[in-house]
Amino acid sequence: MTKEFYSNGKLLLTGEYAILDGAKGLALPTKFGQSLKLRNKNTGTIHWFGVDENDDTWFYAEFSKVDFNTITTTDEATSDRLKQILTEAKKLNPEFLTKIIENSIIETKVTFPLNWGLGTSSTLIANIAIWAGVNPYQLLETTFGGSGYDIACATHNTPITYQRNDFKPIVDEVHFNPSFKDELFFVYLNQKKNSRDAINSYRSLDFNKKALITKIDAITENIKKCIGVTEFEGLLNEHEAILSETLQISTIKKTLFPDYPRTIKSLGAWGGDFVLATGKEEDTVYFKNKGYKTILPFSKMIL
Known part of the structure; x- marks a missing residue:
């Protein structure tokens, strides 16, 4: 059985920095984003593949399902960050990843170059939050931090205005399709x-x-x-x-x-x-x- 989630990238047109303190920002979801695909296999561990826009594997790691410790990896820093995210998701939902066979092969794929800054982190957080069944804004707060506008873009397919409001931000879809x-x-x-x-x-x-x-x-x-x-x-x-x-x-x-x-x-x-x-x-x-x-x-x- 295979499951797949997808989140949009982001650009913030107005409100940068000030959005952290409650200003209303106009944010634009992009045509680029990141998917997360889950497949079951009787391995007892998690095999994680990061795939870039050219379908090349830029990252691989194998994690323990018990404590998310790294067994092997091509990049220690990325593995440590993934362990942190999975651990925090588990805290928010203790039922997350409790079955040994379920969701053993994970593939994340971006549709834009990793250095573009369109939301490699926010799209990952959004996808993992959907997978784990947790509040993405809470997961963001305990991992990367930030205003959360990028999380809102991940799950909206139209421009939005965004204001922080703890873990229930005020998000309004707007029509922004200028004639120019x-x-x-x-x-x-x-x-x-x-x-x-x-x-x-x-x-x-x-x-x-x-x-x-x-x-x-x-x-x-x-x-x-x-x-x-x-x-x-x-x-x-x-x-x-x-x-x-x-x-x-x-x-x-x-x-x-x-x-x-x-x-x-x-x-x-x-x-x-x-x-x-x-x-x-x-x-x-x-x-x-x-x-x-x-x-x-x-x-x-x-x-």
Whole structure:
């Protein structure tokens, strides 16, 4: 018997950092994601295969079903993280993985390069939570941490607004399919940002959180109902300026693309992964000439 689960990747258009303190963020599930496939075999242990977008096995481990200790592995750090997740899932549901034969062969498969930052961790947590029958937000809190917006994206097939609310966040599906989407594209910055480090850095700052949340909430609401690209760019620029002042970090446009004529918006942790840029198709040449070859139009990235 085979079971399979699938979760969507994510991009956060508004609310990065502030979403940790309760701001409303506009989040976009992606057409890329990760599946988790379960097969039964009378082994008494768990055999875990991690498969990349090219169908190559990038990770393998064998775990004990008693305590999830690693028997053999190709990557100790990944095995330790999986043990942590499985252990926490078991705490939340003691009936999880109690049958020796059941669910012995596990295959996870991403449909995007692992370094893209679209949610290798969040899609894994979401899939394991479905498998284990536990609250994914609780499982996230005891493993990776974070706001949880990426978990919400994993299980929604339309753009959403997201607000933290303990382990029962406020998630609303929204219609975000701008008429100017042909002028929106995503550029990969050739490096993955560690979101946990970014969160810790944000937590160390001293500022008026209430004022920040009020400003970000207003921008999120205005972007939801925005109908023109000029207005959209103005709202994104305002969002970048507010976060730049709060984080005491220059915007990605000022740092890397100061001469680009249109708008560039960081998505999620600043300094890595993808950014959103506005422009025509011919404007992508600007980024390619600077060495940023991975560029996806809105229609190929967002569900």
